[in-house]
Amino acid sequence: MEVFDIFLLEAVLNGLLLGGLLALLALGLNLIFGVIDVVWICYAELMMVGMYGIWWMHVQVGAPLWIAFPAGIALVAVLGAAMHHFVIRPVLSAEPINQLLVTGGVLFFLQAIVTVLFGVEFRNLGVRLPSISVGEMNFSMARLIAFLIAIAAIGGTYLFLSRTYLGTAIRAISQDRTIMPLMGVNPSKIYLMTSAMGGGLAGLAACLLVLQYDLHPAIGLSFGPITFLICVLGGLGNLIGGFVAAFVFAQFISVGGFFFQLEWGYVIAFLFFIVVMFWKPEGLLSKRR
């Protein structure tokens, strides 16, 4: 029985580590949705491109990781800005379903282009961080680092949004966009900056995930739908809701997987999602930022 409890604790802690990463992804997606009112279905594919960018720089070009990682973040930030400028801006006043479909198109476009460039083989960075043992529990070092960096990035984003003029404007624009010009704020510029920032967060997630997973062109599908569901679960556009929901969801995956099988963790998590949608369709926390 005691061993059982230790492994349960391990599952809970691993869920916590996963939660931090999912919270980072949810933050980026929520930020963009909150400001621009468009869901980037292809958000995890931007991250996937970042992972390939980092892998290409490090493995193919031979750049050290301390260059490849920042370059990966910058790449996805630029990609986020380009996404807004070339894809979202033309459909800003279109029907929401069309906006969604356009970003869905970008999802498959990015998958296809990465397949053309790098093939469908599994790739990895060739960096394996050790695992650490605490008593009888084992934790992956890469996951621990990813968790700490994700939490630090979320904290930094929080400070940015609450303490700076630009951050306040980002929160303000999601509450009343039509009067922003009266404050001297150019909404188009805020949209572009928010998109770049959302991209940058996806780029950071790429750095953290590329240390843990082998990459392939469809890896975005392992994270995109979950990220989207987490945002919906927390109340779409609600940054705090997304943060909480990420940890709740990760616990279902991790602890559910512990009691049954890993795959069952996802089954239970998605079942939980469906039930919440019946019970509280507006999300666990109502729309508030």
Added chain:
Amino acid sequence: MSEMLQLHDVSAGYGSFQALFGVSLQVNTGEAVAVIGPNGAGKSTLLRVISKLIPITSGSLVMEGRPYNELPAHSVIGLGIAQVPEGRRLFPRLTVEENLRMGAFLPAARENFAERLEFVYALFPKMKQRRLQLAGTMSGGEQQMCAIGRALMSGPKLLLLDEPSAGLAPVVVQSIFELIKTIRAEGYTVLIVEQNIQQVLKVVDRAYLLETGRIRMSGSSAELLDSEEIRRAYLGIA
């Protein structure tokens, strides 16, 4: 007295609907001017046009001798024109102080943030008490103070007020008009759009009567108050 804001023969509208037909008006430095008229006359449209939230179809806008027809909306505040929009339009889930910070978004205003904040808090001590409260949770009168404070944060030369008394309790309406007197006394030039004609004419120097998008009449407050037409149509006095 020098001209601050001038509109020459301005027409504007929404899509195919024309709301303003060749409107000309002028606000001189240090003056308080009102635009009065019935609901739907185009008064709010006029202020939106001055702030460039709506493009003009013909005519010209001039601030301190400089035409600004071509300026984007977010640059108008840089000319020294700040607007308190209709319905206050605070950011409901930002605190009072964050709303005020948004009013000082321009780089030039940021430099003087502390000083401006002190000025606004001196003008509205209640806002200082409420500085950490979410703006959406305050009463209508308090929100109006916050909205005016937000516009003053940029250190404007010209303050545009869109129906500041709308939707407020009568006793609060009184205090808002008192406030406008105070703001005038601080040396601000004010252009105010109001339906509460009797009240507004007591606090401004001159006024224009706008009906169905056209200026019908203009003159000093006393002249308008004495005018047969205004008394009959708007004040209900024979």
